[in-house]
Amino acid sequence: MKPELDESKLAVEMTAIDRPVSQIDDPNLKRAFAKRLKEVAARPDVVPIEIDGRKIDVSLGGTLLGAALKNDIRLMHVCGARTLCATCRVVVESGADNLTPMRPAERFSLRWHLSISPRTRLACQARVRGPVEVESVFPLCGELPNS
């Protein structure tokens, strides 16, 4: 029979293993990091965000929906951004803390549409406070027909 390993012993053994940290010698990456940091810090009212894999720069404090539409990402919003339809809902892939907290109307709408989850937000209600990555739940609207 195989010897049973004690859990605390396992933890001690894992901690004891010396995993050396080799210094990163990549001047290009270091330079690119410093340059991008400087660029972003120089424009504190502009936030780089990602919607459906597209990187866009948006105004700090604006809604996700407004930012998307301004950048020609046609998120569906059947009710006209009044929290009723929840067709503008998005799944937050990262940076959920960088959106304004959910208010009762948004929570009610998501619950009504059986879509309450910490990762789901209404793009018409969530305002941008920092970098965030979201994916739309509904397909984007198609091109408008030529009039």
Place this chain on the structure above:
Amino acid sequence: MKDLTFVDAPILRRMESESSPVSATGAPRSEESDLVLRLRLGDTDAANEFFDRYAARIRRFIAQSLGAEKSEADDLLQETFIALAEALPFFRGESSLFTFACAIAHRKVLSFVRTNARRAHLIRAAAILEPETRHDVGSHRDFDSALLQLPPEYREALVLKYVEDISVAEIARVLAISEHAVESRLARARKLLRKHLGESQ
């Protein structure tokens, strides 16, 4: 002189007044909050200091989470640092800098694993297919090969807990799950690791 109104002074004051004088990274709190302040202003020296202080540990975290060395980890390190450059000016000091960086690295790893599931599977399979170089040179190798056999989310939790030595609360922030979920994930990971270690002995 740059306008300082953008800097969230109350948050920085709160960071400085936190009870623990030492952060999860081992750096004194005041030193770290000073670095945060300079990073938020886009200071080049601060960027270089941040890079020198954390790049190697972030790369180790990525490599260990991914279970792969070299190119993939380097690619993800690049992506992580560009994302960090975009996120650091908006960092509100709600966690330590290293935890914040790990959270971004974690998301990059997760996205890599999701989008390259097949590739990641091949990397794991290749790692498992090297038993002769991994099993016969002592317990370190046994541990590493057992770790490589774990699913990425388990490996990540174990690496954060035992290699990076950060608290359960901070791990919860990195992985964006509750502390309770961290505890149970760690317990499952340890159980599975124990099973793999038992098999390799």
